[in-house]
Amino acid sequence: MVANNNGPKIQQEKVTVSAMIYLYCRKQHHSQHHQLCEECNDLLQYAMQRLTMCRFGEEKTTCERCPKHCYRKDYKHKIKQVMRYAGPRMLIYHPTMALRHLYKNLVSR
Structure with missing residues (x-):
C-alpha cells in the first residue's frame, strides 16, 4: 500500500466523497449543516483512510471502476447506500463535482 497518498487527484476524490456523505447524512439522518451523525462520521473517517492508503494513488479510477475493492463488507454496504x-x-447540490466524477468514471472504462 501507498502510505500518506495525498496527491491532487486523491484530494479531489476525498472532497467528492465527503460531499456525498454530508449530503446523505443531512437528508437521511436529518443532521445539522456541516455536522455528521456518529455513523456517517465513522464512514467518512474510514473512506478518508482508504483513499490515503489507496494502492493506485494518483492513477486511481473511481471506486466503482476499481479492480481491487478495499472496503470491508460492512463499510462497502454503507458507502453504496x-x-x-x-x-x-x-x-443539484454540487454540479461541477458531479460532472467531474461522471467524466472520470467514463474515461476509466
Whole structure:
C-alpha cells in the first residue's frame, strides 16, 4: 500500500466523497449543516483512510471502476447506500463535482 497518498487527484476524490456523505447524512439522518451523525462520521473517517492508503494513488479510477475493492463488507454496504442516494442529487447540490466524477468514471472504462 501507498502510505500518506495525498496527491491532487486523491484530494479531489476525498472532497467528492465527503460531499456525498454530508449530503446523505443531512437528508437521511436529518443532521445539522456541516455536522455528521456518529455513523456517517465513522464512514467518512474510514473512506478518508482508504483513499490515503489507496494502492493506485494518483492513477486511481473511481471506486466503482476499481479492480481491487478495499472496503470491508460492512463499510462497502454503507458507502453504496450513500452513493445511490447522493450520486444523482450531486447534480443539484454540487454540479461541477458531479460532472467531474461522471467524466472520470467514463474515461476509466
